[in-house]
Amino acid sequence: MTPDRAAIRAAAEALRRGELVAFPTETVYGLGAHALDVRAVAKIFEAKGRPRFDPLIVHVADPSALEAITATDDPRLRTLAERFWPGPLTLVVPKRPEVPDLVTAGHTSVAVRVPAHPVAQALLQEAAIPVAAPSANRFGAISPTRAEHVRGQLDVQHVLDGGPCDVGVESTILSLLEPEPTLLRAGGLPLEALEGALGRIRIPEEAALMTLSPGRQTRHYAPRTPLRLSEAPTPAPEAGLLSLGPAPIEGWGAVEVLSATSDLAEAASNLFAAMRRLDAAGLERIYATEVPAHGLGLAIRDRLSRAADKTAEPCQPAPGDDTDTA
Numbered sequence: 529m530t531p532d533r534a535a536i537r538a539a540a541e542a543l544r545r546g547e548l549v550a551f552p553t554e555t556v557y558g559l560g561a562h563a564l565d566v567r568a569v570a571k572i573f574e575a576k577g578r579p580r581f582d583p584l585i586v587h588v589a590d591p592s593a594l595e596a597i598t599a600t601d602d603p604r605l606r607t608l609a610e611r612f613w614p615g616p617l618t619l620v621v622p623k624r625p626e627v628p629d630l631v632t633a634g635h636t637s638v639a640v641r642v643p644a645h646p647v648a649q650a651l652l653q654e655a656a657i658p659v660a661a662p663s664a665n666r667f668g669a670i671s672p673t674r675a676e677h678v679r680g681q682l683d684v685q686h687v688l689d690g691g692p693c694d695v696g697v698e699s700t701i702l703s704l705l706e707p708e709p710t711l712l713r714a715g716g717l718p719l720e721a722l723e724g725a726l727g728r729i730r731i732p733e734e735a736a737l738m739t740l741s742p743g744r745q746t747r748h749y750a751p752r753t754p755l756r757l758s759e760a761p762t763p764a765p766e767a768g769l770l771s772l773g774p775a776p777i778e779g780w781g782a783v784e785v786l787s788a789t790s791d792l793a794e795a796a797s798n799l800f801a802a803m804r805r806l807d808a809a810g811l812e813r814i815y816a817t818e819v820p821a822h823g824l825g826l827a828i829r830d831r832l833s834r835a836a837d838k839t840a841e842p843c844q845p846a847p848g849d850d851t852d853t854a
């Protein structure tokens with residue numbers, strides 16, 4: 529399953545030549561391109577059908593490689609890098625002029641991350657270049673957590689298969705542009721861990737997020753089947769249930785249990801694959817039930833609320849959903 533040295537070397541060479549390479553990270557699969565090569569980066573937007581106002585995360589093997597990307601000497605960057613990198617954390621910092629505007633959508637900041645997955649690490653070390661990589665899905669669709677999800681939706685020649693992603697939801701994004709660190713996306717690193725390292729983290733209102741982080745559209749991560757959030761949905765044969773923990777299956781067309789013990793980390797790692805299975809089951813609608821707003825639950829709630837079909841007939845939103853801006 530894990531790519532051998534020759535496959536890593538070939539993929540690294542393809543990246544250096546300006547080609548696209550899909551690769552596993554511990555969060556989701558990424559679609560990578562040479563971050564300092566504008567023509568290579570343009571291929572990402574083309575392949576994903578992604579609007580150019582949505583900036584990309586730049587991946588490096590090691591924090592020392594960030595010197596080419598940012599000149600910041602922010603002590604918070606060092607604190608966080610020591611504690612959480614490699615890992616599912618992305619930091620937004622001021623960019624160097626060498627970083628193409630296409631990568632940052634014209635912003636003076638850049639998002640950076642050091643992924644932990646051994647295949648991502650091997651690829652980045654071998655390529656020895658910064659790699660811009662969004663999630664390897666068509667724009668707005670469910671993020672891929674397996675190589676076959678990537679092959680199913682993107683026409684990309686190089687796909688490194690590293691098996692299923694452990695974390696299963698995208699990295700947590702934290703902006704360090706202001707004195708108060710600001711959460712731009714709840715993700716694989718729990719908010720509590722960041723608070724433990726830095727103290728108070730600002731959580732912006734949903735409306736402010738669009739300007740702070742342009743890729744955070746309200747509808748995203750979406751299955752084709754309408755998905756609704758509901759506390760106590762009524763079973764129906766044409767409907768599917770996406771449940772955090774064990775749930776009665778009677779009356780449903782299909783049921784996906786994210787974790788037999790309602791464990792939030794396990795649920796996050798299963799979330800996108802379960803959404804895909806329900807989406808492929810020929811259902812009329814999918815109901816997702818309540819997930820607690822702590823630990824990885826914050827990221828799961830964020831993905832579910834963005835996947836939800838806001839045009840569907842009203843149903844019970846999860847409690848606190850309108851205030852959950854992460």
Ligand code: TXA
Nearest residue numbers: 555558583584637638639662663698699741742743744
């Ligand atoms: O786990 C992850 O972060 C995965 C893997 C592949 O690393 N990548 C990922 O990338 O989720 P993507 O492109 O799907 O999401 C990146 C998000 C977007 O919502 C974008 O708006 C935000 O990062 N972003 C990127 N650069 C930014 C910047 N300079 N300021 C604010 N937000 C930024």
Ligand code: MG
Nearest residue numbers: 662663664671
């Ligand atoms: Mg994405």
